[in-house]
Amino acid sequence: MAITAANQLELLQTAEAVAREKMIDPDLVIQAMEESLARAAKSRYGAEMDIRVSIDRKTGKATFTRVRTVVADEELENYQAELTVEQAKQYLDDPQIGDTIVDEVPPVDLGRIAAQSAKQVILQKVREAERDRQYEEFKDRVGTIINGVVKREEYGNIIVDIGRGEAILRRNEKIGRESYRPNDRIRAYVKDVRRETRGPQVFLSRTAPEFMAELFKMEVPEIYDGIIEIKAVARDPGSRAKIGVISHDNSIDPVGACVGMRGSRVQAVVGELQGEKIDIIPWNEDQATFLVNALQPAEVSKVVIDEEAGKIEVVVPDEQLSLAIGRRGQNVRLASQLTGLDIDILTEAEESARRQAEFAERTKLFVDALDIDEFFAQLLVAEGFTSLEEVAYVDMDELLSIEGVDEGTAEELQARARDVIEEQNRKALEAAREMGVEQSLFDFEGLTPQMIEALAKDGIKTLEDFATCADWELAGGWTTVDGARVKDDGLLEKFDVSLEEAQNLIMTARIQLGWVDPSELEAEDEGEAEDTEEEAEA
CATH class of the missing domain: 3.30.1480.10 (NusA, N-terminal domain)
Structure with missing residues (x-):
């Protein structure tokens, strides 16, 4: 040729x-x-x-x-x-x-x-x-909603014709048990676009929280114009969802605008999401107030926030417990996703019983350790003292502010508390040495003898051992296993070591061992600070 x-x-x-x-x-x-x-x-x-x-x-x-x-x-x-x-x-x-x-x-x-x-x-x-x-055509469409036509189904995944190419809707990105036939029209969220050997792959999703946010943006002009902002979305696809909204115009009600006249706007979104029930919640900068709104329709008696641990305790009336938790834990799970906090729900009776148990435990601690009568011990607990260290090293004026405590009594209380602590430390040091703890761990600043003893019992006997620990191993935390939250006990949790304190201790140990260059850490911190400033300005 x-x-x-x-x-x-x-x-x-x-x-x-x-x-x-x-x-x-x-x-x-x-x-x-x-x-x-x-x-x-x-x-x-x-x-x-x-x-x-x-x-x-x-x-x-x-x-x-x-x-x-x-x-x-x-x-x-x-x-x-x-x-x-x-x-x-x-x-x-x-x-x-x-x-x-x-x-x-x-x-x-x-x-x-x-x-x-x-x-x-x-x-x-x-x-x-x-x-x-x-790829060039669709890479900029990530984060948007796209319309397409179903071409075929492969192993539960839906192949969608999106005009100048094909996209894939994986079966785990479909809502519930929804099914499609060839030539059905479909609307989905473009989750990702990647270059692959067999061509660009456009990945769609109908379960992503962003899909709901984009649908509301299409139905509610105030959101599209930026007058109303969607702050958070949590979904149990096909069943229930919660969306937190805030209005930047005091004259516009964000919840009412999203619901629409006779529910027309929210119903349009519900219809697209296969009947998914949507709770529209007014956003509040105060976490406690926002959480109370997020747990609706349940009534909340009290909210206790532990910011260091990233946990929040909610106390509800006994008859509201099942409503607050929701079917299969759905209500509290969505509220947790919405706020970004671990939520523990207690009834008023459970909270009262726990407070009484804590009160009795601390009273017994002071009675046994300080050799005082039960009434005086209860008085200390009622004034907010929780440990011997607080009694031993608190400012004298705080003890003198307790009714019936004079200067002599206060000095005697502190002396007894210090003697008990010193004796406990001495025994802890002896026990740690018997278990073979190296001097490098004793010399490390920030660990008390009792902490070192607790670490030694778990096989941590050198500074190198300590430096390889993870922060949650020391401070404790929560993990989710099969949808249920499981408590991870920390080695130093009983000493009230927070996650941040654990991170600082571990990083200090790594710096002392020469594993980490402190100048690099400073550079990273400066970079993060600059990024934060740029985001704030934007």
Whole structure:
């Protein structure tokens, strides 16, 4: 198959037709043709030759050329594509290293195999161009809603025609048990667009919280205009959802605007989400107030926030417990997702019993350790003292503010508390040494003897052992297993070591051991601070 004048224009027509069909630049198709013809020519003239093909964009004429590069004598390796300065003098007057010599060679007559090979190269290049075009088109649509038509189902995943390409809706991104048939119209959220070997993959989702937020943006003009802002979304796809909204205009009620006249706006979103019930909640900067709103329709008696641990305790009337928790824990789980806090729900009776137990435990501690009567111990607990350390090292004025405590009594209380603490520390040190704790851990600032004893019981006996610990191993925390929250007890949790304090202790140990460069940490902190400032300005 030689390229004659008769079919030169046909090359251009073919390139334009393919480009039009695949919606890519015609020049990319011609470049693919040039490469395929060059490869076929190499098989005819020799693989080591640098054969190049140029197709005229107006006439379709293909020009075959051989290119040779001038190199230094010692660098000459490929005699077919390179030549020395001396050899180049017969072609150029003053050849320099790096100059090229271009000679036109006769066009090749493509055999059946060469033609097939050329066709494969063209198809491959066209596919690559098509993939690039699809990726460039859809990469900027991440985070938006897209409409498409169902093409087919593969292993539970839905393949969607989105116009100039295909997208995939995985089965775990579908709502509940919804099913689709070919040619059904579908609306979904573009979760991700990635380059993959088989082409750009557009991943859709109908379960993402952002999908609901975007639907509200489409239905509520005030959200689209920025007057109302969606602050948080929590979903149990297909069942229930909670959405926190705030209005930047005092004259507009954010909840009413999202609900719409006779519920028209929210019903449009509910219909798209297969009947998912939506609670629209007014956002409040005060976490306690926002949580009380988030737990509706349950009534809340009291909220106790532990900011260090990122936990929150909610006390509800006994008859409101099941309502607050919700079916299979749904209500409290969504409220937890909405606030970003771990929520513990207690009834008033449970909270009262726990407070009484804590009161009795602390009273007994002071009675046994300080050798005082029960009434005096209860008085200390009622004034907010929770440990011997607080009694021993608190400012004297705080003890003198307790009714019936004079200076002599206060000094005696502190002396007894310090004696007990010193004795406990002495016993803890002895026990730790017997367990083989190294001096490096004793010398580490920030750990008390009783903490060291607790660490030793768990096999942590050197500073290196301590530096390999995770913060939650020391301070404790919560993990979710099969949908249920499970408590992880921390080695130093009983000493009231917070997660932040645990992080600081571990990092200090790593710095002392030379595992971490403090200057790098400072640079990271400065970078994070700058990012925070930029976000605040934005």
